[in-house]
Amino acid sequence: xxxxxxxxxxxxxxxxxxxxxxxxxxxxxxxxxxxxxxxxxxxxxxxxxxxxxxxxxxxxxxxxxxxxxxxxxxxxxxxxxxxxxxxxxxxxxxxxxxxxxxxxxxxxxxxxxxxxxxxxxxxxxxxxxxxxxxxxxxxxxxxxxxxxxxxxxxxxxxxxxxxxxxxxxxxxxxxxxxxxxxxxxxxxxxxxxxxxxxxxxxxxxxxxxxxxxxxxxxxxxxxxxxxxxxxxxxxxxxxxxxxxxxxxxxxxxxxxxxxxxxxxxxxxxxxxxxxxxxxxxxxxxxxxxxxxxxxxxxxxxxxxxxxxxxxxxxxxxxxxxxxxxxxxxxxxxxxxxxxxxxxxxxxxxxxxxxxxxxxxxxxxxxxxxxxxxxxxxxxxxxxxxxxxxxxxxxxxxxxxxxxxxxxxxxxxxxxxxxxxxxxxxxxxxxxxxxxx
Amino acid sequence: xxxxxxxxxxxxxxxxxxxxxxxxxxxxxxxxxxxxxxxxxxxxxxxxxxxxxxxxxxxxxxxxxxxxxxxxxxxxxxxxxxxxxxxxxxxxxxxxxxxxxxxxxxxxxxxxxxxxxxxxxxxxxxxxxxxxxxxxxxxxxxx
Numbered sequence: 001x002x003x004x005x006x007x008x009x010x011x012x013x014x015x016x017x018x019x020x021x022x023x024x025x026x027x028x029x030x031x032x033x034x035x036x037x038x039x040x041x042x043x044x045x046x047x048x049x050x051x052x053x054x055x056x057x058x059x060x061x062x063x064x065x066x067x068x069x070x071x072x073x074x075x076x077x078x079x080x081x082x083x084x085x086x087x088x089x090x091x092x093x094x095x096x097x098x099x100x101x102x103x104x105x106x107x108x109x110x111x112x113x114x115x116x117x118x119x120x121x122x123x124x125x126x127x128x129x130x131x132x133x134x135x136x137x138x139x140x141x142x143x144x145x146x147x148x149x150x151x152x153x154x155x156x157x158x159x160x161x162x163x164x165x166x167x168x169x170x171x172x173x174x175x176x177x178x179x180x181x182x183x184x185x186x187x188x189x190x191x192x193x194x195x196x197x198x199x200x201x202x203x204x205x206x207x208x209x210x211x212x213x214x215x216x217x218x219x220x221x222x223x224x225x226x227x228x229x230x231x232x233x234x235x236x237x238x239x240x241x242x243x244x245x246x247x248x249x250x251x252x253x254x255x256x257x258x259x260x261x262x263x264x265x266x267x268x269x270x271x272x273x274x275x276x277x278x279x280x281x282x283x284x285x286x287x288x289x290x291x292x293x294x295x296x297x298x299x300x301x302x303x304x305x306x307x308x309x310x311x312x313x314x315x316x317x318x319x320x321x322x323x324x325x326x327x328x329x330x331x332x333x334x335x336x337x338x339x340x341x342x343x344x345x346x347x348x349x350x351x352x353x354x355x356x357x358x359x360x361x362x363x364x365x366x367x368x369x370x371x372x373x374x375x376x377x378x379x380x381x382x383x384x385x386x387x388x389x390x391x392x393x394x395x396x397x398x399x400x401x402x403x404x405x406x407x408x409x410x411x412x413x414x415x416x417x418x419x420x421x422x423x424x425x426x427x428x429x430x431x432x433x434x435x436x
Numbered sequence: 437x438x439x440x441x442x443x444x445x446x447x448x449x450x451x452x453x454x455x456x457x458x459x460x461x462x463x464x465x466x467x468x469x470x471x472x473x474x475x476x477x478x479x480x481x482x483x484x485x486x487x488x489x490x491x492x493x494x495x496x497x498x499x500x501x502x503x504x505x506x507x508x509x510x511x512x513x514x515x516x517x518x519x520x521x522x523x524x525x526x527x528x529x530x531x532x533x534x535x536x537x538x539x540x541x542x543x544x545x546x547x548x549x550x551x552x553x554x555x556x557x558x559x560x561x562x563x564x565x566x567x568x569x570x571x572x573x574x575x576x577x578x579x
Binding site: 037041073078086088314315318319341342343345350352354392393396397401412417418420427428431 | 444531535
């Protein structure tokens, strides 16, 4: 079956062994800083190879591993805190790892190979993974300190605090019409009196949508009752009022700051190379010996553009983390298929995007749906699907695999994503598992 | 492990696999009665174009991108079978974004759906395989 999933055929997994022994003769000590997708991927990666090594997971949050993107669904009432769990209750026990929750890390002593906790206790490691994620970026708006009720929207604790403050009398101002700001808006819309979303950019979701697509989604959200203030800059805050550069004043009760995120790289400062994020290679190694990094705190190669960038997305985080774990345990795995990609929906309108939007464009619009495929030099660079998103993965795979478009029926695949567009022998391999 | 394999040379494009798949989820005894007047939404789908047709369903990949990408943990692997916990799924469609076969699809209740080799319904041979009149869909071990 190995060759069947072409997407991963270049990844070599080492054969599992009963235990990897450190040079001192004792089981390997693995330490993971972080407890989200990348960290969990690493635990599962390590355990594919090494069942004996000691794994310690350190997190400054007081929770069992949970799915961060679900915080908006929690406010929406679509999930409970119990089913936000990213892995089952028995995860840490089943994987024989020690969870140190509610524990802050002060620094990494790379010379002594120890993690120094905020209380100055030291945790020794043979292999270390930094999976510290990212934090909300809060600009130094003038008068922000005068705002009595302000929130960021990144963690379960953020969602709990915001959730407690919501009621039908509250007017909410959200700064930032990106993925986080809009999912927050969707989550709270029916629980408050009014939601206004403000952004400096002229369109919503500017990192993943073009103008037409953004307009389509915006009018859908306006139809549900959200109000948008775009191309607007905050001049200052005066308690419960935002004063805009254009002189307009917006009164609010609750302020949500969703301007952007910054990777948490501080622990590796002076230890490993940091660009915008921690620089890692396709084995999830940093430039420092025995220190790996994965997930939102890192920057890595975007194969759709050939550029190194931060791609703070859960699937990439898990796959980088798993790859790190396998390599920490002595396996040989490369993850070199990271691309920007997003699946997101608002009130039943689904959006899937991937790659970058350079090159020629093929557009199909109508019936509330929009499809845009961007291509150049015989390769698919990226796509935007709004509305009908069925079989989007066929397009994603063309981008991730850098499939030459002259090997598929591009006209057919533009019209309808499917395996039909591939050569018959490729189809036989994909569906028959063996070459015929 | 045994998987569903498809040979397009034998596929008649009759769509019976889709009906057997939809029927397998109903717990009814009579297929005609169970599927009368409803629009079926099966987990196996026929692609057809210019005289060529074949069925597509989950490949149960050894390195399942959908499971690795699932943001809730709703997709898991159990004895090689990729399963969906439809109560855990919140319908974000990240799996639809990543599946290179287009084998995971939407459903009316919001959660995604996919072939689970009939492990949750009839034991033994998957219904699409049993129902294929021309042996174009088989359930067997291959290298």
